Amino acid sequence: MTAEASQAGSPEDPAADGERPLRIALLTYKGNPFCGGQGVYVRHLSRELARLGHRIEVIGAQPYPVLDEGHGRLSLTELPSLDLYRQPDPFRTPARDEYRDWIDAAEVATMWTGGFPEPLTFSLRARRHLRARRGDFDVVHDNQTLGYGLLGDVGAPLVTTIHHPITVDRRLELEAAESRQRRLSVRRWYAFTRMQKRVARRLPSVLTVSGTSRQEIVDDLGVRADRVHVVHIGADTDLFSPDPSVARIPGRIVTTSSADVPLKGLVFLVEALAKVRTEQPEAHLVVVGKRPEEGPVAQAMRRYGLEGAVEFVKGISDAELVDLVRSAQVACVPSLYEGFSLPAAEAMATGTPLVATTGGAIPEVAGPDGETCLAVPPGDAGALAAGLSRLLGDADLRARLGAAGRERVLRHFTWARAAEGTVARYREAVAGSGAPVRPERPGPVSGRAPARPEAPARTAAAQAEARPDASSPARAGSSAPAGTGATEAPVSRSGAPAPTGSARTAPGLTAPAEVVDVVSDRESRATC
Known part of the structure; x- marks a missing residue:
């Protein structure tokens, strides 16, 4: 047996639970592991599933997932969209020769009307891909796409993760909207939540990350409670760990905020910092995220004269992120709502004391006030300032928390x-469907898959070789030039091109009747 085959494992080797390994298709319509929780979820869950002995094929669109290296049972298949929101030209209009079929036309048309098309269009491409590869997977795991394309037969039992209902984001943004035009824009952008509600109600098995999210899914999406199961996620506790050699910087507060949206509550933390600095002038804030040029946070920084006291960092490596959190005297999660809060878990894993709100599921993660964190009400800058001042001024309390x-x-x-709990739900879904777990087919062994365009299914090691800088997160947001990789059809494991529908290359195409109402009903997008 070759070294590569030994690493991949024999098809007959049992998984960690003693049963036959599963062949898992893990779907993600956005996979950036450096911005937002969905990419982090896919990266870490796929790695741990591979460690348990299962074979995982992540199927994703731009920004493509970045998978951990060294796992022969883990590979990536790129299922490209038109990547309409890529930097530096978001909301771009594709060139005529980029259009491949009616799904591309629907993607652009939805963007033109102010909507967000990716959950729908990814689900349609994924269904086509999965049906062309019937028999290749024992279970399909959708990471919160919740698109119409995933209803019905996708070639294997379906399990879906809903981190939290996006209807919560929609509600909070509508409450924060200051004009009728802004509210109309928010309604159009979040029109896809109508589809997600309809799809969620028809799903046989839903995983979620907290008890709070479970209740929100039942209440907001109308999913039957007996179909929703909590599998807590977590931190990479080997990476996020204490290191006494990293000095704590006096007055440093660190937080993570990937976007200037009301949900994250960053504006309240900025206001709290202004209050703290009246008594502790060395207090300063480091935000892991993009600096906003306009909006509530930028306005608050100018109003309180905090430009020099708030620093934004982005594009840092995992090691740099961990050392940044270790260097802080206090970590803070000021969110109005979180379905779980990975930043809270990661900060706690480093031994950095935490001030966090009680929004959403944060208390489930952060624990009791005064025992494992300091807890404050969401949206209360005064309470947040009091908690920060208390921790900054009490070294013994910081060490204990x-x-x-x-x-x-x-x-x-x-x-x-998290992986162990997820596998248990996979096996329940397979057993409930009556489909047997088939022996693994001989597949491409790590390091032996052909290069693109013949086969886009790639191992994690092959991804690293393809990146200009394997240690840099910049790859997560990169895109193929128009007319090259972004328009190539996916290839099945056998090497034969998967069906791609009508091979047209111009907009103005007609969608099948089952989704035509979704892509053409502008009135519903403006009023949902």
Whole structure:
């Protein structure tokens, strides 16, 4: 047996639970692991599933997932969209020769009307791809696409993760909208949540990351409670760990905020910082995220004269992120709502004491006030300032909360536990469908898959070789030039091109009747 085959494991080797390994298709319409929770979820869950002995093929669109290296059972298949929101030209109009079929036309048309097309269009491409590869997978795991294309037969039992209902984001943004025009824009952008509600109600098995999210899914989406199962996610506790050699910087507060949206509550943290600095002038904030040029946060920074006291960092490596969190005296999660809060778990795992709101599922992660964190009401800048001042001024309290926080994460919130719980739900879905778990087919062994365009299914090691800088997160947001990789059809495991529908290359195409109402009903997009 070759070294590569030994690494991949024999098809007959049992998985960690003693049963036959599963062949898993893990779908993600957005996979950036450096911005937003969905990409982080796919990266860490896929790695731990591979460690348990299963074969995972991540199928994703731009920004493509970045998978951890060294796992022969883990590969990536790129299922490209038109990448309409890529930098530096978001909301771009594609060139005529970029259009491949009616799905591309629907994607552009939805963007033109102010909607967000990716959950729908990715689901349609994924269904086509999965049906062309019937028999290749034992289970399909959708990471919150919730698109019409995933209803019906996708070639294997379907399990879906809903981190939290996006209807919560929609509600909070509508409440924060200051004009009728802004409210109309928010309604158009979040029109896809109508589809997600309809799809969610028809799903046989839903996973979610917290009890709070479970209740929101039942209440907001109307999913039957007996179909929703909690599998907590967690932190990479090997990476996010204490390191006494990293010095704590006096007055440093660190937070993560990937976007200037009301949900994240960053504006309240900026206001709180202004209050803290009246008594502790060395207090300063480092935000892991993009600096907003306009909007509530930028306005608050100017109003309180905090431009020099708030620093934004982005594009940093995992190691740099961990050291940044370790260097802070206090970590803060100021969100109005979170379905779980990975930043809270990761900060606690480093032993950095936490001030967090009680929004959404944050208390499930952060634990009791005064024992593993300091908890404050969401949207209350005064309470947030009081908590920050208390921690910054009390070294003994920081040490006690930091140690208790790490212990809590180790007990409850690790990716290994998440993978084990997820596999149990996979096996329930397979058993409930009556479909047997088939023996693994001989597939491409790590490092032996042909290069694109013949086969886009790639191992994690092959991804690293393809990146200009394998250690840099910049790859997650990169895109193929128009007319090259972005328009190539996916290829099945056998090497034969998967069906791609009508091979037209111009807009103005007619969609099948089952989704025509979704892509053409502008009135519903403006009023949903």
